[in-house]
Amino acid sequence: MTTAKRRARVRAPELVGRGWLNTGGDQVSLKDLRGKIVLLDFWTFCCINCLHVLDELRPLEKEHEDVLVTIGVHSPKFVHEADPEALKAAVERYEVHHPVLDDPELTTWQNYAVKAWPTLVLIDPEGYVVHVAAGEGHVEALSTIIKELVAEHDAKGTLHRGNGPYVAPEPTNTTLRFPAKAIVTPSNTILVSDSAHHSIVELEQDGETVIRRIGTGERGRADGLNPTFSEPAGLTLVPNTHGYDVVVADTVNHLLRGLNLETGEVTTLAGTGEQWRDGETDGPADKIDLTSPWDVAWWNGGVAIAMAGNHTLGFFDPETNQVSRLAGTTVEGINDGPAQEAFFAQTSGLAADGDRLWMVDSETSALRYLENGEVRTVIGKGLFAFGHKDGDADEALLQHPLGVTVLKDHSVAISDTYNNAIRRYDPETNTLTTIATDIAEPSDALLIDDELVVVASAAHRLERFSAAATKIDGEAHEVKRPSTDIAAGEIELAVIFTPPTGTKLDERYGPSTRLEITSSPPELILEGAGVSTELVRALRINDQVTNGVLHVVAQAASCSDDPADEHPVCRLTRQDWGVPVRVVADAPTRLPLLMGGMDEEPQQAT
Incomplete structure (x- = not known):
């Protein structure tokens, strides 16, 4: 296991983006927040782990409301998420009760060297980064650090209590x-x-x-x-x-x-x-x-x-x-074959047709099915490819679909949510067409009297459409999230995790850590893929593959370390990464992924 050693105080980069929500129209800067403890939550509203963290943070925000300012930094994955109106709807939908910075170009994301959704960054009242954590399950550690910061900065006179910049939006009905x-x-x-x-x-x-x-x-x-x-x-x-x-x-x-x-x-x-x-x-x-x-x-x-x-x-x-x-295995991605070995990516819609169970995986923009113990992908290319393109299923594209509906002829209607469209896949011809467009985030559909009744989620109503289809030859998109350069040959992948203050890794029932690494395409990793109990792994990267994705799932169990505590409090920290990588000459031979603590070499972009 790699532990964190903070070698330098790192000044938090300024918050840069297109605009702000939940501030009453005001701009917010870190200079304005000097004297407050600031928690940055890097999120995107498609991401289930990000939604989990929003709920985890609610009691923390309430407990420390006079000293803590949480700011959501929305750094989108999908094209639709970069639409300011879509973001505004998501902030209401998920009851986000703190200011949100709209970061569509991932400027602040890159300035903080973020590599995963969600990532949490804690900034002290003097404007320095003191803690970084990726994934879920960090609230208790954050609470401990916040209490330490309150005591330290109260004593120094650098802590300012009182309300933050959050302004609730007007309610709707x-x-x-x-x-x-x-x-x-x-x-x-x-x-x-x-x-x-x-x-x-x-x-x-x-x-x-x-x-x-x-x-x-x-x-x-x-x-x-x-x-x-x-x-x-x-x-x-x-x-x-x-x-x-x-x-x-x-x-x-x-x-x-x-x-x-x-x-x-x-x-x-x-x-x-x-x-x-x-x-x-x-x-x-x-x-x-x-x-x-x-x-x-x-x-x-x-x-x-x-x-x-x-x-x-x-x-x-x-x-x-x-x-x-x-x-499924809990690894996020696309992998077909026997059901227990398949990878899924935030499955969000199901529909049964006899022995076949249709599904849509929103994060891979995929239409898939399970039948006779086997999983098959019909449409979908991976975590970072999407678009609105009809035609042969091998080339067709969706964007974060949330619903699937079986029609009378055994074709399926797809609620293609982030394309604001209903699509139809015909298994007989293996083609995808578009039934309807300009629907505000459709999330499901019903067939009633040969008419589709669509749940137009962001329009807050049901809408009706005929089943007539047209063909759309739209653009293919890839996530603009920057790739990480890695070297071919031997590299070290290290997950950085420091047990929260007052805890230690829990070895009572065996190894306390677990690391699973796979890749898309599989041939990207020549040696080192698989599961181990160490958070540091040597990989051999194929020099014949220029681009790919490393899928990393890490977890660590830690418990309170007071010897007098007969019943220690334990917690499990877990994070999965889909890291787009580019294999280039003279690139770094070490890839650190921060799960909790501070990296040995804190980064600050200029």
Whole structure:
């Protein structure tokens, strides 16, 4: 394991971008924030790990509200995310209650040498970087450091207490607010997950008239006749043999909930309410952690689960009340083959067609399916390629799709969310066409009387379209995130992790760290791919491959180190990186990835 040694105080680079949200129109500079502890959260709104961190930070921001200013630095991955209106909608959708810097050119991202979403940077009241951490699970460490900074700068007289620059936007009021998914009920009404209102809404078939709202509208996880949800998404009808007709993916609660359509009663079916980070994935449904279930589908006698939070598919068996991993390894990417060896990338939409389970992987802009234990990709080229292009599936492109719907002829309609379009894939001809455009972030679609009813999420309503298709020959895009240059031949990949203050690596039950490295294409790494328990790995890079992506998953378990503590508090830190690399002569032979602490050689761009 590599530990961090801070060798120099590094002045935090200024915040540079296109504009600001949640500041009442004011610009914000680090000079203005001198005397405050500043936490920069580098995020992009497509990223499930970034959404997890937004929720993790809420109690930290509340606890230290008089000394801490959190600033979201939005550095987009997809073209759509660089649209200022799309960012404004996302800030509302995910209830971001701190200032947000719009960084569409990744200027501030590069100035801070960031390599992964999400990355957190802590800046002291004098304007120096004191801590950097990538990924999730860092809140306790941050809280400890913040308390130390408060004590230090209180004593020095350099800490200023009081309000920060956050200004809440004007509230909005619509019947639906960022609806996510919808289904047709047995009584031919429409059931919609109203995610930003934390509830489920039943509508007449016109898609507008409200019959009832299930849920109080407040975030929560209460069961019963006055239930609460937290950003619910996927819905699926199930046989009512256990007292519920619908299974709801209660995404931010990391739960599956059951809904009785007759009574409106809600029960919890699966999950503990805690987010899965490591450990068991198979067992009694109420004992196994889930992670951001985004969609659900009744398939092969149970409920398939798009487990967006760890890039896997799960399965809930209502007869045995067991959950299990259906497919995936937790590595983010595209890898076909046997279900247990497949890589997924934030699966966000499911649809069953007999023995075939269709899915869309949003982060690889891919349409895929699972059938007979095998995963196959129909459309999609990887984590950093996307666009709006129709035609043969081998050349067709999507942009962060969130929904898929089986049509009567066994073709599928794709809610191509970041292209603001509905697309149709025909398995008979292996081609992709466009059905409709100019839809505000479609996230799901229903087929009712030969008409598509689309969940136009960012328009806060349902819209109707015919199934007529046109052809669009649009541009292909690649993520403009800068590649990292590495040398051919022997290089060292080092994950930097320092256990938080007052903790040590937990070796009581075996190795406390784990590192998994793969690549796209696989031939990029000639030697060194695979799994080990050390956070430093020697790799041999192929000089015949000029560009690729290193997929890195690292985790470290740490516990409180007080010998008098009979029951130490333990935590697991985990991060995955998809690092675009370019193999060039005379490039560095060491690639450091910072998971928590400070690198040996802190960087500051000029």
